[in-house]
Amino acid sequence: MTKDFRPATTFFYPRTRLSPYFEGTQASGAKAYSVYNHMYLPSWYRDTDEEYWAVTNDVVIWDVAVERQVQIKGPDAFEFTNFITTKDLHKCKVKQCKYTLICDDKGGVINDPVLSRLDNDIFWLSLSDSDVLLWAKGLAYNSKWNVELSEPDVAPMQVQGPKSKPLMISLFGSELESLRYYHCLDGTLSGMEMLVTRTGYTGEIGYEIYLKNASKDGLKLWNTMLEAGKPYNISPAGPSLIRRLEHGIRNYGQDVRLDNNPYEVGLGFAVDLNQEADFVGKESLTQIKKEGLKKKLVGIEFGTERMKGWNEDYWPVIENDKQIGQVTTAAYSPSLKKNIGYAMLPIERTEIGTKITILARGDETGATVIKEPFVRGREKQ
Numbered sequence: 001m002t003k004d005f006r007p008a009t010t011f012f013y014p015r016t017r018l019s020p021y022f023e024g025t026q027a028s029g030a031k032a033y034s035v036y037n038h039m040y041l042p043s044w045y046r047d048t049d050e051e052y053w054a055v056t057n058d059v060v061i062w063d064v065a066v067e068r069q070v071q072i073k074g075p076d077a078f079e080f081t082n083f084i085t086t087k088d089l090h091k092c093k094v095k096q097c098k099y100t101l102i103c104d105d106k107g108g109v110i111n112d113p114v115l116s117r118l119d120n121d122i123f124w125l126s127l128s129d130s131d132v133l134l135w136a137k138g139l140a141y142n143s144k145w146n147v148e149l150s151e152p153d154v155a156p157m158q159v160q161g162p163k164s165k166p167l168m169i170s171l172f173g174s175e176l177e178s179l180r181y182y183h184c185l186d187g188t189l190s191g192m193e194m195l196v197t198r199t200g201y202t203g204e205i206g207y208e209i210y211l212k213n214a215s216k217d218g219l220k221l222w223n224t225m226l227e228a229g230k231p232y233n234i235s236p237a238g239p240s241l242i243r244r245l246e247h248g249i250r251n252y253g254q255d256v257r258l259d260n261n262p263y264e265v266g267l268g269f270a271v272d273l274n275q276e277a278d279f280v281g282k283e284s285l286t287q288i289k290k291e292g293l294k295k296k297l298v299g300i301e302f303g304t305e306r307m308k309g310w311n312e313d314y315w316p317v318i319e320n321d322k323q324i325g326q327v328t329t330a331a332y333s334p335s336l337k338k339n340i341g342y343a344m345l346p347i348e349r350t351e352i353g354t355k356i357t358i359l360a361r362g363d364e365t366g367a368t369v370i371k372e373p374f375v376r377g378r379e380k381q
Contacts, residue, residue: 019065020218059163060237065155088275103281128252155214160206203247203377248373299372
């Protein structure tokens, strides 16, 4: 059965939070918003192809204040953070970042945050779409750990694209030129304080600015970046589904959910089972890895005609009139000039070159399992 998705209007009210950059996004002409972490997320400002080529060729800013921060601070901050995440933080130095996972006791993925170590006993978790602060408070309650858990007045902004590097160097000086991938530094700009990280969600050269005192300075930073970026053809944009798909980046809540373990969605690299310390889910994940996978998320190409937009819902993968899997993300790649996506399939149907049939908006469409990432990234340049 095909669902009939019709245009709808978003209305704003206090139950869902406004970003500190919200006024700036409105002035810049944001045309659509979604809700993420109980906050409005600008989805696009203009044609999505135009935004795609802007991040591919120039530089864009994204309001991603929805990546709300969890601050972990105190004498036991290291031990606690190492317990609730899957990476071995003994290998994370001060002013270093890590892509990590937070799992439940069964190995299900709760969140996939970017972790920043600000000091020996201060960590920030920049969240995807789930209530990790509540989870962390529950684990810390009446426990052995002496930690303070809070949400600081901090709002991330992504600055992405090949021209992001000269722009950011012009703003923060030569120190930024030597900033390595997944490292961070403290910065000031026009009296505003922030943490700058060499991270992003595009596979492109890029940075994230974690603005402190964001409730006061959000609009000021938005306008400052747009003005400073004029020589680099800067523009505001929504997070690029196409860019993250091309570069093999997963979207929590869409490609990864609580009922998935890291290995079946291609995130095993973010799990350090060989560390001595225990962490939530370690025992289950060890067993899952030992037993092997029953299903796996893979890359696919499909169809001969360019699809419009993206999949509004999961598309069934069918075989002999039965559903055997589902397409989690699908979009047209302007660079590759073909439709690509991710599909969760039984492990025996995941070999490169395997032919499958998907129901794309109700129409039977042939698809092929292909290697990912679909496009090699430039994020480490």
